[in-house]
Amino acid sequence: DRRDPNQTEFQEAVFTVLDSLAPILEAHPEYVKSNLLAQLVEPERAIQFRVPWQSDDGQFNVNRGFRVQFNSAIGPYKGGLRLHPSVNLSVVKFLGFEQILKNSLTGLPIGGAKGGSDFDPKGKSDSEIMRFCQSFMTELQRHIGPDLDVPAGDIGVGGREIGYLFGTYKRLNGYQNGVLTGKGLTFGGSLARTEATGFGLLYYTNAMLKAQGDTLTGKKIKISGAGNVATYAIQKATELGAKVITVSDSNGYIYDPKGIDYKVVQQIKEVERGRIREYADRVASAEYHGGSVWDFDVDYDIALPCATQNEINKDQAKLIVKDGVKYVCEGANMPSYPDAIAIYRDGDILYGPAKAANAGGVAVSALEMSQNSERLAWSFETVDNRLQDIMEDIFAKSEAADKKYHLDKDYQAGANIAGFEKVAEAMMAQGLV
Numbered sequence: 452d453r454r455d456p457n458q459t460e461f462q463e464a465v466f467t468v469l470d471s472l473a474p475i476l477e478a479h480p481e482y483v484k485s486n487l488l489a490q491l492v493e494p495e496r497a498i499q500f501r502v503p504w505q506s507d508d509g510q511f512n513v514n515r516g517f518r519v520q521f522n523s524a525i526g527p528y529k530g531g532l533r534l535h536p537s538v539n540l541s542v543v544k545f546l547g548f549e550q551i552l553k554n555s556l557t558g559l560p561i562g563g564a565k566g567g568s569d570f571d572p573k574g575k576s577d578s579e580i581m582r583f584c585q586s587f588m589t590e591l592q593r594h595i596g597p598d599l600d601v602p603a604g605d606i607g608v609g610g611r612e613i614g615y616l617f618g619t620y621k622r623l624n625g626y627q628n629g630v631l632t633g634k635g636l637t638f639g640g641s642l643a644r645t646e647a648t649g650f651g652l653l654y655y656t657n658a659m660l661k662a663q664g665d666t667l668t669g670k671k672i673k674i675s676g677a678g679n680v681a682t683y684a685i686q687k688a689t690e691l692g693a694k695v696i697t698v699s700d701s702n703g704y705i706y707d708p709k710g711i712d713y714k715v716v717q718q719i720k721e722v723e724r725g726r727i728r729e730y731a732d733r734v735a736s737a738e739y740h741g742g743s744v745w746d747f748d749v750d751y752d753i754a755l756p757c758a759t760q761n762e763i764n765k766d767q768a769k770l771i772v773k774d775g776v777k778y779v780c781e782g783a784n785m786p787s788y789p790d791a792i793a794i795y796r797d798g799d800i801l802y803g804p805a806k807a808a809n810a811g812g813v814a815v816s817a818l819e820m821s822q823n824s825e826r827l828a829w830s831f832e833t834v835d836n837r838l839q840d841i842m843e844d845i846f847a848k849s850e851a852a853d854k855k856y857h858l859d860k861d862y863q864a865g866a867n868i869a870g871f872e873k874v875a876e877a878m879m880a881q882g883l884v
């Protein structure tokens with residue numbers, strides 16, 4: 452608090468995790484004695500840099516770039532890059548901190564990091580995006596490497612941006628395809644990486660329902676966002692027999708009582724790079740409304756926030772309870788305010804926190820690293836099956852920790868404890884480093 456007075460997102464993430472670690476700290480007094488938590492909340496390294504770039508009209512612009520290498524106890528730093536005007540050190544630190552435990556939960560050997568810039572990609576031309584990415588990587592390249600730190604995509608960074616970033620890295624350092632994940636399929640990318648976070652979210656949700664003797668068949672689902680995560684969450688939910696009734700962006704949302712057609716969303720967002728309101732022009736049963744989808748009052752069963760942090764406040768959480776929702780699983784990172792999470796719990800909603808429910812993206816990124824190391828490419832089915840196993844295992848680990856510490860279906864605390872345990876053991880074994 453005293454050291455980072457303005458880092459509200461970072462503090463929110465840290466306090467939420469620390470709150471839930473009490474039972475494991477009681478069981479392991481050696482963690483407390485060695486002041487492990489003080490090490491855990493301090494990034495190993497936080498890099499901030501200038502990113503100058505030129506727009507098409509000739510104007511010079513300067514943005515701020517970040518890479519926070521938070522924890523390498525269990526493997527090389529790994530985590531996405533975000534391009535959004537709201538990016539600052541607090542946001543990057545919150546994401547990097549969450550990434551430590553998320554990456555641990557996947558069971559794969561990857562440490563935690565995050566990066567990005569306050570550059571706004573909206574409305575920029577292809578060549579502006581390319582020039583920005585080239586400038587960003589010109590500095591970032593000296594801090595990353597296939598065994599050191601492996602960035603990936605996040606908000607505003609998809610296949611196009613990773614391609615430009617990779618091209619610049621290669622020009623400066625030679626071909627090392629393990630330095631970034633989320634690459635195109637023609638230069639070392641993994642099949643199913645694009646789908647991984649959205650598909651993984653549904654595999655996790657499915658596992659949670661199964662543990663309650665419930666199923667996704669016929670369930671009505673509200674999804675927010677219309678980006679990479681939301682799009683493939685809609686596809687997998689539909690394939691698993693549920694009906695997704697909403698999709699949104701930062702301007703408004705679509706309500707389609709007949710079920711959102713993910714192919715139309717993919718066409719508008721991925722092919723045409725358009726806005727989600729255009730969905731209503733193409734699908735007769737759909738309505739477009741301005742404002743937040745979480746203020747929209749309609750009965751449904753499952754909420755899957757897939758847009759951004761802090762998109763659901765206390766009052767919106769009350770509406771979620773009132774609308775009869777039984778499960779909230781997070782595709783986005785930290786979409787629910789802490790007091791919203793408390794309301795889910797009071798309302799008997801089972802809650803799947805981001806670091807468990809959305810770990811599918813980074814899990815498949817780690818599988819992309821494996822494929823790059825062995826210079827092979829696995830089939831879609833192989834990667835998708837591994838993803839499904841990993842997501843089921845993440846739920847199983849969270850549930851086991853929940854049972855061990857008698858937390859009464861608190862899968863958030865279960866995930867925090869299960870993710871923390873491995874990192875803590877590794878940090879203890881390595882001593883003060």
Ligand code: NDP
Pocket residue numbers: 604605606607608648676677678679680681699700701702757758759760762782783784785809810812813
């Ligand atoms: P995209 O950039 O592809 O899409 C983001 C979507 O969320 C867009 O529809 C965007 O709308 C909307 N959005 C962004 N900011 C806001 C806001 N302030 N209010 C309302 N809507 C907003 O990003 P992703 O789909 O990749 O990421 C979404 C979330 O999932 C993020 O929290 C990210 O950290 C998380 N995540 C992503 C992973 C991945 O593999 N991509 C992995 C794990 C987590 P608009 O176009 O109007 O901005």
